[in-house]
Amino acid sequence: MSELLGVAVLGAGHMGADHIRRIDRVVSGARVAAVADPETGRAKDAVAGIDGVSVHAEVSAALDAPGVQAVVIASPGPAHEEALLAAFERGLPVLCEKPLVPESAGALRVVEAEARLGRRLTQVGFMRRYDAEYQRLKSLLDSGRLGRPLMLHCTHRNVSSPPDFTSAMLVNSSVSHEIDAARWLLGQELTAVSVLRPRPASHAPAGLIDPQFVLFETADGALVDVEVFVNCGFGYQVRCEAVCESGSARIGDEHTMVVTSAGGAYEEVAQDYLVRFADAYDREVQAWVDATRAGRVTGPSAWDGYAASAVAEAGVRALENGGRVTVELAPRPDLYA
Ligand SMILES: NC(=O)c1ccc[n+]([C@@H]2O[C@H](COP(=O)([O-])OP(=O)(O)OC[C@H]3O[C@@H](n4cnc5c(N)ncnc54)[C@H](O)[C@@H]3O)[C@@H](O)[C@H]2O)c1
Numbered sequence: 171m172s173e174l175l176g177v178a179v180l181g182a183g184h185m186g187a188d189h190i191r192r193i194d195r196v197v198s199g200a201r202v203a204a205v206a207d208p209e210t211g212r213a214k215d216a217v218a219g220i221d222g223v224s225v226h227a228e229v230s231a232a233l234d235a236p237g238v239q240a241v242v243i244a245s246p247g248p249a250h251e252e253a254l255l256a257a258f259e260r261g262l263p264v265l266c267e268k269p270l271v272p273e274s275a276g277a278l279r280v281v282e283a284e285a286r287l288g289r290r291l292t293q294v295g296f297m298r299r300y301d302a303e304y305q306r307l308k309s310l311l312d313s314g315r316l317g318r319p320l321m322l323h324c325t326h327r328n329v330s331s332p333p334d335f336t337s338a339m340l341v342n343s344s345v346s347h348e349i350d351a352a353r354w355l356l357g358q359e360l361t362a363v364s365v366l367r368p369r370p371a372s373h374a375p376a377g378l379i380d381p382q383f384v385l386f387e388t389a390d391g392a393l394v395d396v397e398v399f400v401n402c403g404f405g406y407q408v409r410c411e412a413v414c415e416s417g418s419a420r421i422g423d424e425h426t427m428v429v430t431s432a433g434g435a436y437e438e439v440a441q442d443y444l445v446r447f448a449d450a451y452d453r454e455v456q457a458w459v460d461a462t463r464a465g466r467v468t469g470p471s472a473w474d475g476y477a478a479s480a481v482a483e484a485g486v487r488a489l490e491n492g493g494r495v496t497v498e499l500a501p502r503p504d505l506y507a
């Protein structure tokens with residue numbers, strides 16, 4: 171394909187606007203052809219200064235707009251299933267922000283629809299797989315130098331949560347990243363989950379169970395723990411330490427800058443994901459554009475998205491009802507073997 175890949179972006183909020191900027195200015199081989207957002211003013215703001223983009227209130231109008239060859243879904247999770255199925259009907263390749271679909275039943279419908287097509291069209295936006303630190307950890311674990319992984323200790327902190335954030339979203343939105351990263355790093359399914367509730371932070375919004383401590387068991391007997399704290403107030407911190415039979419390795423401690431002033435020194439901490447994972451998003455979208463232009467689909471699959479939603483759903487049940495909840499996955503279609 172010699173011409174630029176024409177992309178429709180669905181949703182022009184935080185992620186959608188950032189992906190529009192990235193496709194327009196950072197990655198090569200693609201252009202923004204259409205944007206859909208029911209808040210059309212937001213879409214117009216996001217494409218200000220970009221030529222040749224049509225703006226729509228309806229998803230279907232954007233998918234059918236002239237020049238559209240592929241889709242980025244950056245609308246809220248509950249809107250993903252309808253958008254994915256509409257893209258499949260048109261045979262359009264998709265980069266879908268996480269979660270694929272928040273409810274596992276809907277995620278499975280997407281998997282089944284793609285399996286019926288008989289070819290992959292979906293890459294899920296689990297961008298940590300494109301982060302340089304995560305990739306180094308994955309290579310180290312795969313090399314076997316440290317022996318079998320026994321545990322992952324993970325930290326996931328946000329400065330503050332958006333106003334509509336619920337206690338369930340700490341698991342099915344925030345921890346969905348650790349679920350995918352653990353499945354990918356360890357090459358195993360997560361089979362059971364328990365959630366403990368430390369006493370809530372006094373500055374967390376009323377009623378929000380924040381922080382939470384989530385414990386996963388894997389098919390091969392490893393354990394993965396996640397401290398998730400979405401109103402920590404001080405920074406965006408994502409860490410992961412793998413403890414293996416003959417060594418350990420930790421990522422997430424890289425510092426952005428050391429500032430010295432007035433008799434002291436401090437290390438800056440990123441304040442949000444758009445800063446901490448900027449390079450990962452760039453590499454994720456570039457990899458998607460390159461693969462799409464070459465007629466291939468790579469990266470996290472719809473099956474990975476479904477598995478993450480099923481594990482997260484078990485986690486929400488563990489949060490709400492207490493105890494240990496086992497994860498039941500549907501049979502995996504051959505397409506994702
Ligand atoms: N990968 C990451 O690290 C990361 C970070 C943040 C958000 N996300 C994901 O990105 C998605 C969007 O999150 P956000 O923070 O940008 O949300 P947001 O609320 O900032 O933006 C969502 C936008 O979608 C629009 N919208 C609502 N319904 C729509 C529909 N049916 N079709 C098209 N647009 C619609 C809204 O008007 C809004 O402008 C979510 O799935 C979220 O989980 C991923």
Ligand SMILES: O[C@H]1[C@H](O)[C@@H](O)[C@H](O)[C@@H](O)[C@H]1O
Nearest residue numbers: 327328343344345347400443
């Ligand atoms: O949707 C966002 C996003 O996925 C971020 O990467 C994560 O840190 C947040 O907790 C979550 O709310």
